[in-house]
Amino acid sequence: MAPENTGTPEPKIAATSAEKPGRIIKVSGPVVEADGMRGTKMYDVARVGKDNLIGEVIEIMEDTATIQVYEDTTGIAPGEEVHPTGAPLSVELGPGLIGQIYDGIQRPLPRIMEEAGDFIHRGVSVSSLDYEKQWKFTPNAELTIGNDVQEGDVLGTVQESPVVLHKIMVPPEVGGKLEFVAPVGEYTLKDVVAKVQTETGTKELTMVQKWGVRTARPVVKKFDPILPLITGQRVIDTFFPITKGGTAAIPGGFGTGKTVTQHQLAKWCDADIIVYVGCGERGNEMTDVLREFPKLLDPRTGEELMKRTVLVANTSNMPVAAREASVYTGITIAEYYRDMGFDVALMADSTSRWAEAMREISGRLEEMPGEEGYPAYLASRLASFYERGGYAQVLGSEERKGAISVIGAVSPPGGDFSEPVAQNTLRIVKVFWALDSDLADQRHFPSINWLKSYSLYLDHVKPYWHENVAKDWFQLRQQAMKLLQKEEELKEIVKLVGPDALPPGDQAILEGSKMIREDFLRQHAFHKIDTYCPMEKQYQMLRIMLEFYNHTVKAVKAGIDIEKVRAMGCIEAISRMAVVDNSGFEPVFDKIEKEMSEEFKILEGS
Amino acid sequence: MTSKNIEYSSVQEIVGPLMIVKDVKDVTYGEVVRIRDPAGKERLGQVLEARSNIAVIQVFEGTKGLNTKSTFVRFLGETMKFPVSEEILGRVFNGTGKPIDGGPEIIPKERRDINGAPINPSAREYPRDFIETGVSTIDMMNTLVRGQKLPIFSAAGLPHNKLAAQIARQAKVKGEGESFAVVFCGMGITSEEANFFIEDFRRTGALERAVLFLNLADDPTIERLIIPRMALTAAEYLAFDLDMHILVILTDMTNYCEALREIAAAREEVPGRRGYPGYMYTDLSQLYERAGRLLSKSGTITQIPILTMPDDDITHPIPDLTGYITEGQIVLSRDLHREAISPPIDVLPCLSRLMKQGIGEGSTREDHDDVSNQVYAAYAEGKELRDLIKVIGEEALSERDRKYLHFADEFESRFVTQGSDEERTIEDSLTLAWELLSGLPKAELKRIDKEYIDKYYPKKEE
Secondary structure (H helix, E strand, O other): OOOOOOOOOOOOOOOOOOOOOEEEEEEEOOEEEEEOOOOOOOOEEEEEOOOOEEEEEEEEEOOEEEEEEOOOOOOOOOOOEEEEEEEEOEEEEOOOOOOOEEOOOOOEHHHHHHHHOOEOOOOOOOOOOOOOOOEEEEEOOOOOOOOEEOOOOEEEEEEEEOOEEEEEEOOOOOOEEEEEEOOOEEEOOOOOOEEEEEOOEEEEEOOOEEEEOOOOOOOOEEEOOOOEOOOOOHHHHHHOOOEOOOEEEEEOOOOOOHHHHHHHHHHHOOOOEEEEEEEOOOHHHHHHHHHHHHHOEOOOOOOEHHHHEEEEEEOOOOOHHHHHHHHHHHHHHHHHHHHOOOEEEEEEEOHHHHHHHHHHHHHHOOOOEOHHHOEOOHHHHHHHHHHOOEEEEOOOOOOOEEEEEEEEEEOOHHHOOOOHHHHHHHOOOOEEOOEOHHHHHOOOOOOEOOOOOEEOOHHHHHHHHHHHOOOOHHHHHHHHHHHHHHHHHHHHHHHHHOHHHOOHHHHHHHHHHHHHHHHHHOOOOOOOOOOOOOHHHHHHHHHHHHHHHHHHHHHHHOOOOHHHHHOOOHHHHHHOHHHOOOOOOHHHHHHHHHHHHHHHHHHHHO | OHHHHOEEOOEEEEEOOEEEEEOOOOOOOOOEEEEEOOOOOEEEEEEEEEEOOEEEEEEOOOOOOOOOOOOEEEEOOOOOEEEEOHHHOOOEEOOOOOEOOOOOOOOOOEEEEOOOOOEOHHHEOOOOOEEEOOOHHHHOOOOEEOOOEOOEEEOOOOOHHHHHHHHHHHOEEOOOOOOEEEEEEEEEEOHHHHHHHHHHHHHOOOHHHEEEEEEEOOOOHHHHHOHHHHHHHHHHHHHHHOOOEEEEEEEOHHHHHHHHHHHHHHOOOOEOHHHOEOOHHHHHHHHHOOOEEEOOOOOEEEEEEEEEOHHHOOOOHHHHHHHHHOOEEEEEOHHHHHOOOOOOEOOOOOEEOOHHHHOOOOOOOOOHHHHHHHHHHHHHHHHHHHHHHHHHOHHHOOHHHHHHHHHHHHHHHHHHOOOOOOOOOHHHHHHHHHHHHOOOOHHHOOOOOHHHHHHHOOOOOO
16 A cells, blocks of 8 residues: 655545446445445545545455445435545645644544534535645755655755744655755745655655555654653652653543543643544533643743644544544654654544444444454554554654654443453553542542552653652652552551551551642642642652651651641641642742651650 | 335335335435325334335334335435424424424424534534532532533432423523523423423423423334434524523433334344444434534533433443533432432532533632532542441541541531522532531641632631
């Protein structure tokens, strides 16, 4: 399947007359069968019926092709024509992606609104990128006409948004002698900005590449991710970190905060580019992102968060086949920015809806169902999707590295993680943030269960923390984890004998772990300060809390009643550390620490 | 379409609610068919599968009395439509869209496709207008906003209808006198339940500003699949063409899902969880997602679907899939109901996802979010202690824990409990919450900003 690489400025996925049309013989929901389709390739796009609906060939039997249609098929009749386009489902990649909101097959929703109004009607044909808009193209100064260029080489740059310097690259599978590169100036996406003499003749390149969504864009090689993706969320950064290029899953029943967690990561994580795929979820949630992101400023660049974000929205009531495509559309866009050398974070909310779309299509095809009706290829599809993430050396003669972190939400039925989508996901991803409905009921957010969750990146990110924050980070984290683990065991005993029957040392553990739970792990996503907690502050908070615990252990050992410790004034001050201003929290923390030691001194002296 | 004038008598097979007709021409997917039964009476159906010469039809009024010999089918060449105009206000319709209140037929301004179309996410406006329902547990802890879809998860024998009627009666937006109407859609409910709502609407004079769609328990099951779509089409017309604020009550969604399962079984589809079809999530979302607010329009659609959880099980596919689509849920509890706490709303599993935007300074009160969080945390802790004292006895608790225990009791008996005609303003609810919270030591109120504690913590004579 050779992807089409030239950027012909036509409306997206136009029907070509190159092949003879087939005819519909059966319509059943989103699945259409047509005959007279011999020669059509698997996963090619076809235009279906008189409204030219977009569909994709998913099964071929002699003359008959089965097509999944990305739009509503009501009113389509057998006998109508089907036109194969001869090309796979592709996205257009070029300047203008940033800040845009697309449906599952990369049609810009604002353009659809201009064409069709407030509601999405089918058969709307709009191009994915704006071919009229002028972009200032600056050629790469290191290029020499007549020299060879290869795939991935940078031809020039376009300032796509204040924070995104978009690299115009030689598309994959193209290389040869550079014949021409355009001088600095304003160009549209239709204009040729470079010519390369390839083995098959001169290739004219515009600023647009096309790429089939179901094929991963190639890289030179992949590495182990080593840098943390800093999210500003304490339970994530300190306890269960994810890396740039890492993969994570957030499973949780409804109301446990999957979407809020995904939104928090999209807002605050330190990736260069965010691709947010709303796959089969609520319309209002996408609207929330659309309305809120332009108002929020990135703490690192001071620019609007929307200036680094691409949204793909296929809400639950939009056609189910396009939902299946939406995650591929999203990851292909992510790969394109990775190829420029950016760190990209892709959020897919929710991968369960994607799996269900697969199941629905599979059911219509009457395929033999696997577990819980999901198709047997569920596991391999999930695996190959997550595998498109990673930290890699990208194509190009100069060495560039880029990363895609993939964070997938999973919505298990009844909140039961034993179901196929959650289980197959967990076999692949390296970080597991288990959302817990009991915590959610107590309004403990993020409701990430600290005993069930894990991150396999701890060793990867340890050097970063130790160099940039503090040498004893890992040790503190382990101590805190041990406390929480111990608390769980003690809780069982408390249920039988009551808290007062515990020995003083154990009571100290309960106090210490409670503080970590309530004042460190809990974080208020909608509080103007607490929504983002810098690493240094996370470390200091944890350090002070553990110091409190160590003091408490000493005090109770010396025979001081735990009630007296509980009545200390510093506890309340510690509980409010999270909301101390992020810039200049140090003197406040110092003061808290000092007061704490003094209080303990007085306690011990009495 | 050419098929329009041909009447086919080539019915080949009748299975459950489905009918297969052969030798047909130019049938389109989803079009409506008119069926003449052997007795000469007409009923409606819809094409579920269109092949070159065969059509699979789902018959709306049931297949009872049909045969393969003298049943005639005519394809109408269009999808199911509902006539809309202002005249639908105050009227009652059945599952095929016919008025059943003895009044005249509707003279339509327009006939709309009942399936609607998805709202473009970029055309949506984020819901943020606080609706005061007068129910403390909703207003303060699970705030409803205009354009939200907030279901009531109930179970057999619980007073969900009373709660829904109370919300419909009391719901208002502060300081605005805009036009408001209720669209009520009953699916498979008993005539007693239907009468309860009709009487309640009549008693409060809301009937003239209501549109009722009724499919009673003895009406054809299959109509349950189209009646909510008609109701929502009516709601969309009133909201987005006539700029009204519409509250849609859909009850009982469980009956809707049962009907969906029945059709799926008759079509011999691969069943999903508990026999419900794999596409039930998508199907439900096509109803629930029709709630919302648009940038370009001033009207809104707020939905309160009611469902009864089979066997009180919140993980059952019906509440589960609903919860994944709707923006929160209000959960009724049998335990509270047994303890005569009314309305028996169990706040812990309740949620309103759109709450954060609808509350706070300017809409309710600055301390709203913090107080709500604090009450949640304290009640959760109190309830946990209740389990504990079952084993170790209350005496083993510390002073502090006893206060939490007391808080949980007070919360249920004073805050949750309220009369079905009792309207509390949001200020009333907040004041009551502060009064209950003042039973806890000040230092325990960690989730409330210090500033608000100083301002609102009740001053006690000491």
